[in-house]
Structures are given as structure tokens and as C-alpha cells.
Amino acid sequence: MSAQFLQFLLTGLTVGAIYALVALGFSIIFNASHVINFAQGEFVMIGGMATMSLTASGLPYLLAIPLAIAAAALVGLALEKFAVEPAQGASVVTLIIITIGASIFLRGLALVIWDKNLHPLKPFTGDTPIAIAGATILPQSLWVLGVALAIVLALSWFFGRTLLGKAMLATSHNRLAAQLIGINVRMVLFLSFGLSAALGAVAGILVAPITTTSFDVGVMLGLKGFAAAILGGLGSGVGAVVGGLVLGIVETMSAGYLSSAYKDAIAFVIILAVLFFMPSGLFGNRGGERV
Amino acid sequence: MSLLRVEALSKKFGGLNAVEDLSFDIQPGAVHSIIGPNGAGKTTLLNLLSGVYRPSAGRIGFGEHDLTGRAPHEFAAHGIARTFQNLQVFFNMSALENVMVGRHLHERCGIVSALLRSPRQSRAERACREEAAEIMRFVGLHNYLSAAADAMPYGALKRLEIARALATAPKLMLLDEPAAGLNPTEALELDDLIVRLSGRGVTVVLVEHNMRLVMGVSDHILVLDYGRKLAEGPAATVRNDPKVIEAYLGSAIAHDGSYGNAIASAVAVAVEMHR
Amino acid sequence: MLARLASPRTGGLLALAVVIVLLPLALSNSYFYDVAILVGLNAIVCIGLNLLIGYAGQISLGHAGFFGLGAYGSAILASRYGWPPLAAMLTTTLAVAALAFLVGRPILRLKGHYLAMATLGLGVIIFMVITTEDKVTGGPDGISVVPFRIGGFVLQGERIWYWVVGALLLVAVWLALNLIESPAGRALRALHSSEVGAEVVGINAANHKVMVFVISAVFASIAGSLAAHYSGFVTPGKVAFLHSIELVTMVVFGGMASTFGAVVGAAVLTTLPQLLAVLKDYEMMVFGAVMMGTMIFLPRGVVPSLARLIQTRRQKASNNGGEGGHEQGAGASHSCGDATGRDCHRPPTVAVLKPRQSDGGGGV
Numbered sequence: 042m043s044a045q046f047l048q049f050l051l052t053g054l055t056v057g058a059i060y061a062l063v064a065l066g067f068s069i070i071f072n073a074s075h076v077i078n079f080a081q082g083e084f085v086m087i088g089g090m091a092t093m094s095l096t097a098s099g100l101p102y103l104l105a106i107p108l109a110i111a112a113a114a115l116v117g118l119a120l121e122k123f124a125v126e127p128a129q130g131a132s133v134v135t136l137i138i139i140t141i142g143a144s145i146f147l148r149g150l151a152l153v154i155w156d157k158n159l160h161p162l163k164p165f166t167g168d169t170p171i172a173i174a175g176a177t178i179l180p181q182s183l184w185v186l187g188v189a190l191a192i193v194l195a196l197s198w199f200f201g202r203t204l205l206g207k208a209m210l211a212t213s214h215n216r217l218a219a220q221l222i223g224i225n226v227r228m229v230l231f232l233s234f235g236l237s238a239a240l241g242a243v244a245g246i247l248v249a250p251i252t253t254t255s256f257d258v259g260v261m262l263g264l265k266g267f268a269a270a271i272l273g274g275l276g277s278g279v280g281a282v283v284g285g286l287v288l289g290i291v292e293t294m295s296a297g298y299l300s301s302a303y304k305d306a307i308a309f310v311i312i313l314a315v316l317f318f319m320p321s322g323l324f325g326n327r328g329g330e331r332v
Numbered sequence: 333m334s335l336l337r338v339e340a341l342s343k344k345f346g347g348l349n350a351v352e353d354l355s356f357d358i359q360p361g362a363v364h365s366i367i368g369p370n371g372a373g374k375t376t377l378l379n380l381l382s383g384v385y386r387p388s389a390g391r392i393g394f395g396e397h398d399l400t401g402r403a404p405h406e407f408a409a410h411g412i413a414r415t416f417q418n419l420q421v422f423f424n425m426s427a428l429e430n431v432m433v434g435r436h437l438h439e440r441c442g443i444v445s446a447l448l449r450s451p452r453q454s455r456a457e458r459a460c461r462e463e464a465a466e467i468m469r470f471v472g473l474h475n476y477l478s479a480a481a482d483a484m485p486y487g488a489l490k491r492l493e494i495a496r497a498l499a500t501a502p503k504l505m506l507l508d509e510p511a512a513g514l515n516p517t518e519a520l521e522l523d524d525l526i527v528r529l530s531g532r533g534v535t536v537v538l539v540e541h542n543m544r545l546v547m548g549v550s551d552h553i554l555v556l557d558y559g560r561k562l563a564e565g566p567a568a569t570v571r572n573d574p575k576v577i578e579a580y581l582g583s584a585i586a587h588d589g590s591y592g593n594a595i596a597s598a599v600a601v602a603v604e605m606h607r
Numbered sequence: 608m609l610a611r612l613a614s615p616r617t618g619g620l621l622a623l624a625v626v627i628v629l630l631p632l633a634l635s636n637s638y639f640y641d642v643a644i645l646v647g648l649n650a651i652v653c654i655g656l657n658l659l660i661g662y663a664g665q666i667s668l669g670h671a672g673f674f675g676l677g678a679y680g681s682a683i684l685a686s687r688y689g690w691p692p693l694a695a696m697l698t699t700t701l702a703v704a705a706l707a708f709l710v711g712r713p714i715l716r717l718k719g720h721y722l723a724m725a726t727l728g729l730g731v732i733i734f735m736v737i738t739t740e741d742k743v744t745g746g747p748d749g750i751s752v753v754p755f756r757i758g759g760f761v762l763q764g765e766r767i768w769y770w771v772v773g774a775l776l777l778v779a780v781w782l783a784l785n786l787i788e789s790p791a792g793r794a795l796r797a798l799h800s801s802e803v804g805a806e807v808v809g810i811n812a813a814n815h816k817v818m819v820f821v822i823s824a825v826f827a828s829i830a831g832s833l834a835a836h837y838s839g840f841v842t843p844g845k846v847a848f849l850h851s852i853e854l855v856t857m858v859v860f861g862g863m864a865s866t867f868g869a870v871v872g873a874a875v876l877t878t879l880p881q882l883l884a885v886l887k888d889y890e891m892m893v894f895g896a897v898m899m900g901t902m903i904f905l906p907r908g909v910v911p912s913l914a915r916l917i918q919t920r921r922q923k924a925s926n927n928g929g930e931g932g933h934e935q936g937a938g939a940s941h942s943c944g945d946a947t948g949r950d951c952h953r954p955p956t957v958a959v960l961k962p963r964q965s966d967g968g969g970g971v
Contacts, residue, residue, distance in 0.1 A: 077720045127903045133719040134666050138859055139902045141852055146895025153888055260848075264731070271724065306735045312728040316721050317713045382807055408809035420804030422797045424864070432790075433797045437809035439790040443818065446789035447782045453789065460790070500808050 044175030049297045050290065051173070055182040055251070057289020058189035062244035063266025064273065064281035065196065066237035072213030072276050073226075073233035076136050080120060080144035081241055082263015083151075087113040088242025089254030090151060093160045102165065110242045116147070117238025121231050144263070151256040162249040185247045192243065193282055200278070209233060213276065261305065265292075268308040271315050274325025283323060333395075335360040335504060335535055336381070336412075341390035343376055343559075350376040352559040354390070358504070358537060363530050365538045365546045368556035369579055374539040375417055377556065378506050381537075382414045383407035394504070409437055413502035415493040417509045417539075423482045427473065427492055430481055431464035434499025464499060470532075471495045471525055487518045494525070504535045511542040523549050547571065555579070616784050619867050623780060627773040631766075640765035642881055644837060647772035648830045650873035651779045653857045654866055655826025658783060660855065661863030662792065663819045664799030665715065666723050668851050669730020673824040675846025676703050677831025679737055679744055682752040682841045687743075692755045696832040700825055707824035711817040727848065734846045749842035752835045768837050775833070776870070779826060783866045786822070795819055796864070856894075860901045862908030871910050 063085060070078045091112050095105035124143050128135055165184050170177035200206040212219040212229045220226050244262070245254065252258075269288045273280025288308060296304040315322055334357035343351040351373045358364055366374050379385040381392065383404035392399045394410050413434075422430050439460060445453045465477055471491050476484055484492065490510055497505055507526075511519045519542060526549050529536055540546045546553065546567075553570045555562040563573045570576055634640050652674055659665050680699030684690040690698075714725045737744050744750065755762040762771060786792045794815050797805040802812050835841045844850070853876065861872020879897070883890050905912050 077724075124899050124903070128906075131902070131906060133723070134660065134859070134863075135902045135906055137666070137668075137720065137723050138855065139899050142856075142895045142898025142902065144895070145849075145852070146892055146899065149889065149891025149893070149895055152891060264727075267724065271721075275720075302739045303735065306732055309728040309731045309735075312724055313732070316717055316725045316728075320717065320721055384803060384807070403811075404803070404806035405809050405811045408807055414807055416804070420801040420807075422800040422804060424796055424800045425793070429793055429796075433793050433805070433810070434808045436790055436794055443791065443822075446786050446791045449785040449789070457788070457790075496808060 045297070047174055048176035049293045051176055051178045051182065053290035053293035054286060055178075055185050055289070056293060057269075057286035058185050059244045059248045059262070059285070060266050060269040060288050061282045061285025062189055062192065062240050062247075063262055064270035064285045065193075065278060066240040066244075067267055067270040068273075068276055068278055068281045069209075069233050069237045069240070071270075073209060073230045074125065076125060076140065077267070077275075078120075078234075078237065079137065079140040079263065080147060081237065081266060082259030082261070083144050083147040084113045084117060084238040084241030084259070085245035085248075085262045085266075086151060086254070086256065086259035087116055087147070087238075088245030089162065089249035089258065090155055090160070090245075090256065091242075092246050093162050093249065093254055094155070096163070102163075106246055109246060110239050113242035113245075114235045114239045117234040117236075117241075118231060120238075121234035125230075125234070126227075144259070148257055148259065155256055157256060159253040159255045160249075161253045162246075164250040168250075179251060181247075181250045185251075188243065188247055192240070196278065205232075265308040268312045270322075272311055272322055274322030277322070277324040280322055280324035334358060335395065337391075337393040338381075339391040339393070341377075341380060341392065342388045343373075343380055343385055344388045349559050351380065354556075354559070354561055356554055356561065356564060358535060359552070360503070360535050361530070361533070362551040363526060363536045363538065363549055364552045364554065365540055365550040366554045366556060367540060367543075367546055368562065371558075372556040373559035374556055375508055376559070378414060378508050378537075378539055381407075381506055382412055408500055408502075411501075411503035412506065413497035413500045413504070414506035415490070415497050415508055415510060417512065419489055419493060421481050421489050421492055421496075425481055427476045427479045427481050427484060427488075428461065428464050428468065430492055431467055431495045431499050432460050434467075434496035435460050435463060437500055464495075467495050467499050468492075470528070471498065472521060486513055487515075490514065491525070494529075498529070498534070502534060504537065505529065507536065507538045507540075509539055509541065511540055511545050519545055616788070620777065620780060620784070623867070623870065624777055627777065631769065634769075637765045640769050642878060644765065644768050644772050646874045646877045647769075647776045648834050648837075649854070649857060649877050650776055650870045651772075651830040652827045652854055653861070653869040653873045654779050654783045655823035656854055657858045657861075657863065657866060657869035658786065658795070658819050659823040660858050661865065661869075662787060662799060663795040663816060665816060665820070666726065666855070667730075667820075667823070668723050668727040668848070668855060669733070670726075670823065670827050670854050671846050671848070671850035672730035672733035673703055673707065673827035674831040674834075674850070674854075675733060675737060675841075675843070676706070677828030678835040678841045678845060679831075680828070681832035682750055682835045683743060685836070686750060686753050692753070692836060693757055696829065699832055700828050703828035704821050704825050707821045708817060711820040712813065715813065715816040715820060727851070730846075730851050731848055734843060734848065737846055738843045744843075745841075747843055749840055751840045752838070754839065755833075755836035762836070772833065772837075775829075780866055780870065787866070791815070791818070799864075852898075853894075856898050856901075860897070860905075860908055862910035862912070865908065865910045865914075868908050868910030872908070875909075 063081060066081050066084065067078065070076060070081070088109050091109035092102075092105050095108055096102065100108070120140075120143055124139050125136070128139055131139075164179070164181040166180045168179060168181070170179055171183070198206075200210050208219065208224045209229050209232070211222075212224060212226050216226055219229075244266075245258070248262075249258075265288065266285070269284035270281050271284070272288060273282070273284025288311060291311070292304055292307045295307050336358040338357070339355050341351055341354040342349065354377070366377065368374055376385065380387055383399070383402055383406060386401050390400070394407075394412065397410055399407055399410060399412075422433060425433075439456065468474065468477055471494050473488060473491055473495060476488055476492075481489070481492065490513070494505075494507065494510065497507075510526075511522055514522060523545055526536055526538065538546065538550065550567055552565070553567055554564045555570060555573070555576050557579045562579055563570050563576050565573075630643060631640075634643060652670065656667065656670055659667055677696075677699055680702060681692065681695045684695035684698060685692045710729060714722065714729070717725050738747055741747070762768060787796075794805060794810045797808075797810060798812055798815055806812055831845075834845070857872035857876045858869050859872070860876060861870065862868025876897075880890055880894070883893055886893070901908070907915070
């Protein structure tokens with residue numbers, strides 16, 4: 042394996058891990074509510090920006106990070122309570138516009154609270170690149186991969202073993218049946234927004250030391266996370282992770298070997314290709330005919 | 333020559349055979365009914381016969397044309413119209429406009445003349461409106477000529493769907509449980525409407541649970557059970573068929589010949605009460 | 608004659624014409640003319656977009672792409688290659704129509720969220736191509752555009768453009784109203800309400816959806832070409848995702864399935880940022896809040912909500928219970944099938960005992 046290939050692979054995996062976390066956030070909310078939360082990217086932004094502010098005012102990472110995640114989770118809960126819940130049962134167009142409106146609102150709020158500039162964040166454990174077989178990888182990238190893996194494992198334990206997690210899964214499979222066996226689907230919906238927001242925030246915090254953060258960093262990350270979720274199959278956790286990694290790798294490889302100018306377009310070409318030829322994605326359920 | 337020929341028609345949903353190896357003919361000019369217990373595959377069959385579902389196997393022939401696997405609008409273009417068990421009325425328009433939409437196949441409308449509203453276009457609109465009004469009067473909706481669809485009562489809406497289907501000038505009309513939700517008076521009016529439809533030259537195929545209506549109006553009955561043909565023939569034959577009785581009431585009673593006619597009537601009553 | 612004037616259609620057109628003619632009295636300087644022209648151009652796009660979203664029940668989050676293609680097409684052909692502006696605009700429009708036709712078929716097979724994302728992807732890809740191919744398009748800096756000329760007559764200056772855009776706006780409204788009241792327009796509304804119901808009366812859903820998609824793309828493209836010549840330059844800003852969202856918001860705010868609503872929406876949401884220029888920093892927040900607020904509290908949009916209010920008042924006043932609503936022509940009040948949650952499959956006046964439609968609000 043050439044060093045260059047390895048380099049692209051490592052970078053791609055790092056970026057892909059971020060996309061995977063964002064995609065998981067999309068899938069969790071979609072499962073609970075069949076809403077595509079266009080504001081998902083803003084949670085990523087809040088995570089990075091809030092951490093940046095808190096550390097700038099003197100707090101250590103150990104405090105700043107949990108606080109930032111909590112802040113994002115609160116925003117997620119508020120979004121569900123004040124924007125999504127009042128519009129219960131509304132049509133697809135309505136919900137899409139509401140979440141888009143929310144994302145614009147949050148971005149505007151961020152602009153007011155912070156500013157337009159790019160802000161760096163200190164890497165967790167230094168920035169000396171580590172050499173691996175001719176390629177280099179930043180320590181922060183190892184953090185990204187490690188934390189993402191830990192989160193994925195934690196989530197699969199949560200959804201597979203805990204009562205709350207299983208309740209959320211049940212709601213996503215069949216809302217009515219879940220209600221009938223006593224699951225509070227409102228609470229499930231509420232919590233899924235909080236959980237997705239927290240996931241997004243973690244992604245934002247992990248990647249900010251590598252790419253810097255700003256008030257509008259959520260737009261692209263959100264859209265790409267969505268592309269990853271669609272690629273993997275909307276609603277599938279495994280799909281979100283695989284989709285994220287695949288997108289990250291494909292994007293980096295194309296930028297490296299083909300043209301770097303259209304790097305960002307890859308995600309959108311993937312969206313179109315998947316939707317045209319394989320709408321249920323890699324792991325989504327193929328919808329059967331229904332009357 | 334039969335109007336509609338169904339050969340070995342099947343429809344599978346995953347592991348479920350909703351309709352299995354069904355073959356029958358529909359003759360022009362008669363009123364046919366399709367009956368059977370719930371889950372027998374009647375609505376699936378109607379969906380197949382109107383193109384809403386694609387068959388898993390088998391053929392559908394209409395006149396000299398093979399309609400197997402075609403899209404619903406092609407079925408309509410060949411002269412098959414239908415109503416729905418769960419109303420598919422266009423609630424964002426008036427009642428009259430609903431019926432006017434039914435005239436779609438007979439409106440010549442190019443994009444350019446639509447955009448420019450030529451005088452010919454205006455005249456065609458007026459003619460379309462009048463035809464739609466005539467059809468509404470024919471089905472008994474004279475009181476709703478200027479009503480909005482979302483302000484009409486259920487019984488009128490069922491008729492509106494029939495009017496819309498009739499507006500396509502079909503050769504064959506498929507009615508999916510037209511009497512569902514109607515009170516006895518309305519059901520009688522429906523009976524009368526079906527006879528008048530038949531008189532207008534439309535071949536009517538009815539899926540129904542209302543046995544009084546079915547027995548009263550049908551020339552020919554097809555009985556389905558678990559997606560397969562159980563029996564077919566004129567009303568009198570079918571109501572006495574032990575297989576049919578068994579499907580509705582259970583085997584012990586069906587095979588005791590001494591109960592004969594009493595059972596047949598009981599079936600009719602039981603099914604009606606069940607509904 | 609008076610009755611015809613009173614019909615919403617002719618009355619509306621007339622009212623709009625009167626507004627356009629009288630407005631200059633209130634416009635005291637070039638800046639206001641500029642805003643009015645911007646409103647007019649946005650309104651033209653929104654009228655087409657409204658046909659797609661409000662009447663046909665589809666959605667597009669990428670229409671700024673068509674606008675941008677119109678603008679850049681005209682700009683490149685007229686400025687770089689010296690084509691006569693009219694020829695450049697017509698060629699560009701045809702090219703955009705062809706693109707919309709080709710892409711429309713596969714895209715419109717999708718529904719709901721998937722359709723939204725596909726159109727979003729299309730719009731963003733167009734944006735990226737325009738921004739990246741800077742040798743042709745001038746990249747992020749854009750290119751300058753020669754003024755519009757027909758024969759020897761040059762269109763330059765706010766006042767002349769105001770009348771041109773005003774006239775074209777009236778034409779656009781007229782065309783849209785004609786389409787809506789034609790069999791094709793009815794077919795679109797039928798499709799929106801119940802696609803299967805429409806199909807079984809012989810309406811080819813796919814064809815109709817593509818048709819309205821192409822028409823809306825053409826409206827956007829023409830507006831884009833005009834905008835390019837009017838401002839004298841084009842930049843990628845107008846092709847961005849945000850502009851697509853602004854356009855959709857205008858349609859939805861003003862009133863889906865209401866041509867005049869689209870005009871109102873464009874008017875309000877184009878002037879709002881100008882008014883908020885004072886609160887420049889809060890502009891995004893307010894915009895986002897407006898979007899959310901409208902969809903939550905006024906899901907039908909401003910014009911139909913007002914129309915409904917007036918209609919109920921009128922009905923209460925004259926105590927006209929009886930036969931239910933009467934036709935109101937284009938922009939008729941709908942109680943379902945638009946941005947409200949209410950699905951067009953279920954009769955709202957009927958008791959709960961009737962069989963429920965199982966595919967709920969999944970389709971638009």
C-alpha cells in the first residue's frame with residue numbers, strides 16, 4: 042500500500058468518522074419522528090463554538106466539553122419542544138421548512154453571540170503528527186476515531202440493552218404499537234432530539250481542532266452528514282456509520298487522485314446517485330408496495 | 333367476446349399470496365359482483381384490474397389489448413374506471429371540478445393553449461363544466477352542483493367518486509364497496525344507480541359486503557376466499573353453493589344438506605349483520 | 608361585465624396592475640425602485656415555484672440553481688460571446704428547460720424528504736460548478752453583464768426596468784392563472800390531493816409533474832436572465848442554497864396554491880431584509896424566526912389564511928350555511944393539501960368512524 046494511499050485512507054477515515062456521528066444524529070431523529078432535521082449541522086457548530094468560548098474564558102477542556110455538549114443538548118430539546126411539537130402531524134414541506142428555519146435562526150443567533158471569524162481550538166493532546174508507515178496522522182485524528190468508536194459502541198449498547206434505548210427503537214419501528222404498550226412516544230421524540238444534538242456537538246468538538254470552527258461550519262457538515270445517512274439508508278444506525286466512513290474515504294480519495302476543486306460536490310453527487318438508483322441506501326429497508 | 337379476461341392472475345406481498353391463480357371473464361353489459369370474507373383479496377383484485385398494482389403473474393386482457401403490467405392511467409385510457417373503498421376524492425376542489433377532472437382523457441389540452449387561454453380553450457372549459465354537471469345530475473347529486481368537496485356528506489362523496497369515474501366514459505366500471513357506510517335508504521338509491529349505469533351501457537363490477545344489494549343487482553357473482561376463486565355463477569347458484577356457505581359460516585353446517593335454503597338465507601343475514 | 612371584474616381572477620389582475628401603475632408615486636428614489644424591481648423578479652420566480660409546490664404538491668430546494676443558470680447563461684452568451692441579449696436569453700431558457708426536463712423525470716419519482724434532498728443536491732451542484740469553473744463564469748467574483756438591448760433600444764436605469772419587470776410580472780400572473788384553471792391545472796391539483804385518484808382517471812402523474820417542473824424552471828431562468836442584465840453583473844451569491852430557501856419561504860409564507868400569495872410573499876420577504884438592514888446583525892435570526900413562525904402558526908400562508916378569515920366572516924354575516932363553500936377561482940381556499948397537516952385524503956367533515964386513510968401525511 043503506497044504511503045499516499047494510506048494517507049488518504051487515514052484522512053478519509055477521520056473525516057468519515059465525523060460524518061458518521063452527524064449521520065447517526067439524523068438517523069436517530071428520523072427514526073423517532075420521520076422528520077429530517079435540517080438543523081442537525083447547527084448542533085455540530087454549537088459544540089465547537091461553545092467549547093471555544095468556554096476554554097477562551099479559562100475553563101479546562103474537562104469542564105468545557107461536557108458543558109458545551111449539555112448546551113447543545115438543551116438547544117436540541119428546545120427545538121423539539123418549540124418548533125417540532127407545535128407542528129405535529131404537519132406535512133413534509135411544513136416540517137422541512139421549520140427545521141430549515143430553525144437552522145437559519147440558530148446560525149443567526151451564533152452570529153450574534155460570536156462573530157464571523159474562524160476560531161481555532163487547541164488539540165486535546167498536542168499537534169505533533171505521528172508517523173505510520175510513511176503516512177502521518179494527527180493525534181487529534183486518533184481522538185476522533187477513538188471517541189467515535191466508543192460512541193458507536195455505547196449507542197449500540199444503549200439501544201440493544203437498556204430499556205430506554207429499546208423503547209426508542211420500538212417507537213421507530215411502529216409508533217402506534219409502542220404507544221399501546223405504554224411507551225411515552227412524546228418523551229422518546231423529545232429525548233431523541235437531545236441525544237442527536239449531543240452527538241452532533243461531540244462531532245463538532247472533535248473536529249474543531251483540526252479544521253477550526255465558525256458560525257457557519259454546520260451547513261456543510263450537516264449536509265454531508267445527511268448525504269452519509271442517505272447513503273447508508275435513512276434510519277439505519279449501521280448505515281449511518283458505514284455511510285459516513287464511505288463518504289469520507291471517497292471524498293478524500295477523489296480530492297487526492299482526481300480533482301480537489303469538486304471535493305465538496307462529491308457528497309451531493311452521492312445524494313443524487315443514491316436517490317435515483319437506490320433510494321433506500323445500503324442498509325435501509327426496501328419499502329414494499331402498499332395501497 | 334368477453335370484455336375483460338383474467339388469466340392465472342397472482343399477486344404476492346412478500347410471503348403472502350393476496351391473489352392466487354385467479355381466472356375469470358367479465359361479459360359486457362352485465363353487472364358482476366365480487367364477494368368474499370374479509371381478507372379474501374377483493375380490493376387487491378380491483379387494484380390489479382385498475383393498474384394500481386402490478387401482477388406477480390398472470391395476464392389481464394381487455395378487449396383485444398393486453399393490459400398486464402401497464403400503469404393506471406393506461407388502464408383508464410382503455411376504458412376501465414374505478415372508485416375506492418377509502419375515498420380518494422380531491423378535497424382541494426369543488427365537487428364539480430372533481431367530476432371535471434374525470435373528463436381529463438377527453439379534454440384536448442396542449443400546454444400552449446392552456447397557458448394562453450385561447451377562445452377554443454374557454455369554450456372547451458364551458459362544455460366540460462356542462463358535461464360534468466349532467467353527470468352529477470345523473471348520479472343524483474343535483475343538490476351539490478356548487479358545493480366544495482370538503483363540505484359534502486359521506487354518502488354524497490361516495491356518489492361523487494362514481495360520478496368522477498363515470499366522467500371518464502368507461503366501458504368497465506369497478507366499484508369498491510360503494511355501499512360501505514351507507515344507510516338502507518342510500519343503499520337502495522345505490523341499487524337504482526347501478527341499474528341505471530348498466531342501462532347506460534357501462535359494464536359494472538362491484539366488490540361488496542352488502543348481500544341484499546349484491547343479490548338484488550348482480551347478474552353474475554364471483555366468490556373469493558384467501559385470494560382464490562371459490563365459486564362463480566348466477567346469484568341463485570352461488571348462494572346455495574356449500575363451499576360458499578362454508579367460507580362464511582364454517583364446515584359443520586355447510587355439509588349438512590338438510591339445512592339447504594335456510595342456511596343460504598342465514599348466510600345472507602349473518603353477513604349483513606357482520607357488516 | 609361587472610361580475611367578471613368581481614371574479615378573483617380578473618379582479619386580482621386588475622388590482623395588481625393598479626398597484627404596479629400607482630406604486631412609482633410612492634417610490635421617491637432609485638433605491639426604492641431597485642427594491643421594487645427585486646420584488647418583481649423574485650415574484651416571477653415564486654409564481655413558477657408556487658405552481659410546483661402549492662399546486663402540484665412537490666417541492667424544490669434548488670430553484671436558485673435554475674435562476675443562476677438563467678443569469679449566467681445570459682451573462683456568458685451576451686457578454687463573453689457578444690450574442691444579442693434576446694437571443695442569449697431565449698437560448699439559455701431553452702437549455703434550462705431541457706435540463707429540467709432531463710433531470711425532472713428521475714427526480715420527480717421521489718417524494719417528500721427524498722425529493723427535497725434531491726433538488727437540494729441539484730441546486731448545490733449547479734452552484735459548485737458555477738463557482739469552480741472560474742474561467743468561464745468568473746468564479747466567486749462573477750462577471751459583468753452588458754445591458755439588455757433590443758435592436759437599437761437599450762434598457763438601462765431603474766425606471767425603465769421597473770415598467771419592464773412590472774409588465775412581465777403581470778404576464779407571469781396571467782399565464783399562471785390560465786394554467787391553473789385549465790384541465791392541466793386541475794390535473795395538477797388533483798395530483799396533489801390524491802395521486803392514485805388522479806392516475807385512475809387517466810392523468811399521467813409523471814408527465815404532469817415534469818411539465819410543471821419545467822415551467823417553474825423556465826420562470827426562474829427568465830427572471831435570472833433579466834436580473835443579470837438589470838444589475839449589470841452576476842455573482843454566485845444568487846445561486847446559493849440560501850437563495851433557494853428564501854424562494855421557498857416566500858412561496859410558503861405568501862400562500863401555497865395562491866398565485867397572488869406568491870407575489871405577496873415575494874414582496875414581504877424581499878423588503879423585510881431591506882427594512883432590517885438597520886438590524887443587520889439580527890437579519891438571519893429574524894428570517895429564521897419568520898420561517899418557523901409562519902409554518903407553525905399560519906401553515907396555509909398569509910393570503911389563503913386571510914381569504915379564509917374573510918370568507919368565514921362573510922358567511923357568518925349573511926348566515927349562508929346551506930350548501931357549503933362556493934368556487935373562488937384561482938387561489939381558492941383549500942382546507943387541505945397545502946402546508947397544513949391536513950391530508951387531502953380524509954374528508955374533514957365526516958365522523959371519526961369512517962375508515963382512515965393509512966398513508967397519512969407522508970406525501971405532500
